[in-house]
Amino acid sequence: MYTSTSVTAAALLFSLASAVPNIRSRQTDAALEPWVTVNEDGKPSTVTPVLSTISGTPTVISGAPHDLTATVFTETNYGKVSTSTGSAPIPTATDSEGAGSFPVCQNKGGDHAPWCLPTEGTPLYPGITYYFTWDASYFTAPNATILVQGNYINETTGNVTDQAFESPKWSASWGFWSYKIEESLMKYQSAKNITLQLATTTTSGEPDILPGPKVLVTHYPVYQPDTGKTPDKQALIIALPTVFGFIAICLVGTCIWNRKARQIGLGNIMSRGRHGYGIGKSSRSRMGFGKKKKANERIQLMEREVEADGGEVYRDMPDLPRRDSDALGSLAGTPTEERRMDFYGPGSRDQRDRSPGNRNLFRDELRRQDNERL
Secondary structure (H helix, E strand, C coil): CHHHHHHHHHHHHHHHHHHCCCCCCHHHHHHCCCEEEECCCCCEEEECCEEEEECCEEEEECCCCHHHHCCEEEEEECCEEEEEECCCCCCECCCCCCCEEEECCCCCCCCCCCEEECCCCCEECCCCEEEEEECHHHCCCCCCEEEEEEEEECCCCCCEEEEEEECCCEEHHHCEEEEECCHHHHCCCCEEEEEEEEEEECCCCCEEEEEEEEEEEECCCCCCCCCCCCCCHHHHHHHHHHHHHHHHHHHHHHHHHHHHHCCCCHHHHHCCCCCCCHHHCCHHHHHCHHHHHHHHHHHHHHHHHHHHCCCCCCCCCCCCCCCHHHHHHHHCCCCCHHHCCCCCCCCCCCCCCCCHHHCCHHHHHHHHHHHHHC
16 A cells, blocks of 8 residues: 555656756846857857756856846946846947957848847947947848948938948848947037948849948947935925925914014004194104203203202303403403514514615515504
């Protein structure tokens, strides 16, 4: 009984094991895609990876470089490290001869067939050598040659204006052409749109144009400093109404407080019987003359009361003199000529000879006029 049970369990496990499919990770599938390597002379060769098992671990032999198959990328720009996920960036050559690697193009019937790289809208930066790839199996004619062309387009109409660049005659079986983007393609502008195409020659001798993607030739993006995390939309929805509501409450409260604290009686403004205002007062009252007159009257009443009681009233200014003699005192009866200073009389310091020959007529005339006035 135990023997039959163990046999049945072993059979069941064997059937489950045989039913499990051979599952491989997506990264392993991408690593098994064929890829092209270009040597220093610019000659390509196709490499097909092989999946093998080494010490029980699946291992890809001759796999494509990490830059062609990776989905997570780390970039350092001006000392800032950023990580991004997605498809691999467009492959570029390591030198002007085209050395490097890129994935094999497979696009017979897709968009912009037989084009693969660059894709629609890809930015191309001056000074970098890029790979222009197409599906080589698309051209069935032996020894077919093509021309890779780039044309400027009108930004408004979308029509082709003139040619930007063109490759020499190139073998279609190679499936790629490398080209270094020049600064002159931008024509002194910040960016320039260029549409790509493949030109082939048909059996009738007329060129056959295979339109490709449109690319943007522009400068490498300038580093933009991080200004901080953008505010959350949900947080703004909650915060903005709260702030505005608080401001509204403060404004309403201030208005109510001012209304209660500062009340103006209309009767005090309009009444003419209490204090008077404007035309309710006389011109002397508005100019302030009435107040000074009332103050003088009060002072005079106080002086009268003091004098009636036999007291003396203090005055800042003494009474004005009644005669010149009261003010001049002993100087009133003194002749003016006695007080004059005779610089030429006896005993003076200047006792010059006053003979007719040495007289000063101008001074004599002044002395005579002074005597007449006296």
